[in-house]
Amino acid sequence: MKFLLRTLVFCILLGVLAGGAFYVWFTRPLELPAATVEFRVAQGSGLRAVARVLDQAGVPVQPDLLVLAAxxxxxxxAIRAGTYGIERGITPEQLLDTLVQGKVLQLELRLVEGWTFRQWRAQMARQPGLELLAGQLSEAELMARLGLAGQAAEGMFFPDTYLVDKYSSDLELLARAAKAMQKHLEREWAARDPGLPYRNAYEALIMASIVEKETGVEADRPLVAGVFVNRLRQGMRLQTDPTVIYGLGERFDGNLRKVDLQTDTPHNTYTRVGLPPTPIAMPSLASLRAALHPARTNALYFVARGDGSSHFSASLDEHNQAVNRYQRRGR
Incomplete structure (x- = not known):
């Protein structure tokens, strides 16, 4: 009887000691080889696999204890895949929480409305911590990789500020932006005003990109869209400078000349009737809504006032007077 009691007491003491040692290990800061250690967790990795990655990075984590604690x-x-960063002072307890909650390192990248796809690609190429895969592909190859084979890239990605995992690829970012644009376009197209002169949602997207480039004033967007819708209905040329500039591509030097307006390209709305074949920029949600809910106006012309807003006119005479007032004064 005394032997059994002593054995029981010994086991209890051993358990208390083991529990105490475990608690000390669990709450004591890990010895890191640097102030910050970054490590990558592959998709489907468990705690033992993570412990091996940490061991390779010089962090002394005991896999069996980490699994036991979990x-x-x-x-x-499941542990979220991605890149993690831990700093000196972190304990196994905090490390476990970081892994289970998926507190991965992220980058914030703003894809600007009104920019072209070429400008977006250049911006992503300058972003530290983003794996560059899209830059190695032609536009056709890139769109095929995104499941949009045969589609032009321009206008197909939603401008927004995106949080992405550090060291994820630019293709992952573009896939999210493409999905977001498709979602917005489908929703807004379903709620469009009746009787619009667009054959499909893609033409509405083209119009939205033109509206985006023609004004930076929120209140003017529906009016700008209303002017272009009126012109489409009457068979007039849109005659919008941003389409000419887009058609010039890298040849545009910042100075739009008369000869440029007269030089035919697929996007030149001075030489061709109707919408250009593709969008000319990445339109915002505000411009998309303006294109699908244009203002009811009799205006056929508008001219920039010089403060970001525009003056709208129903007749050519009124328009010419506005041009003289706002653009030719002081010359």
């Missing part, structure tokens, strides 16, 4: 705390859920 089981005891009910935190054996």
């Amino acid at each position: 089981r005891l705390l009910g935190k054996e859920g």
Whole structure:
């Protein structure tokens, strides 16, 4: 009887000591080889695999204890793949929380409305911490990789500020932006005003890109769209400078000349009737809504006032007077 009691007491003491040692390990800061250690967790990795990655990075994590802690705390859920960063002072307890909650390192990247796809690609190429895959592909190859084979890239990506995992690829970012644009376009097209002169949602997207480039004033967007819709209905040329500039591409030097307006390209709306074949920029949601809900106006012309807003006119005579007032004064 005394032997059994002593054995029981010994086991209890051993358990207390083991529990104490485990608690000390669990709450004591890990010894990191640097102030910050970054490591990458592959898709489908478990805690043992993560421990091996950390060991290779010089972080002394005991896999068996880490797995035991996760089981005891009910935190054996899937670990999110991605890049993690841990700093000196972190404990195994905090490390476990970081892994289970998926607190991966992220980048913030703003894809600007009104920019062209070429400008977006250049911006992504300058972003530190983003894996560059899109830059190695032609536009046709890139769109095929995104499941949009045969589609022009321009206008097909939604401008927004995106949070992406550090060291993820630019293709992943573009896939998200393409999905977002498709979602917005489908929703807005379904709620469009009746009787618009667009054959499909893509033509509305083209119009939205023109509206985006023609004004930076929120209140003017529906009016600008209304002017262009009126011109389409009457068979007039849109005669919008941004389409000419887009058609010139890298040849545009910042100075739009009369000869440029007269030089025919597929996007030149001075030489061709109707919408250009593709969008000319990445339109914002505000411009998309303006294209699908244009203002009811009799205006056929507009001219910039010089403060970002525009003056709208129903007749050519009124328009010419506005041009003299706002653009030729002081010359």
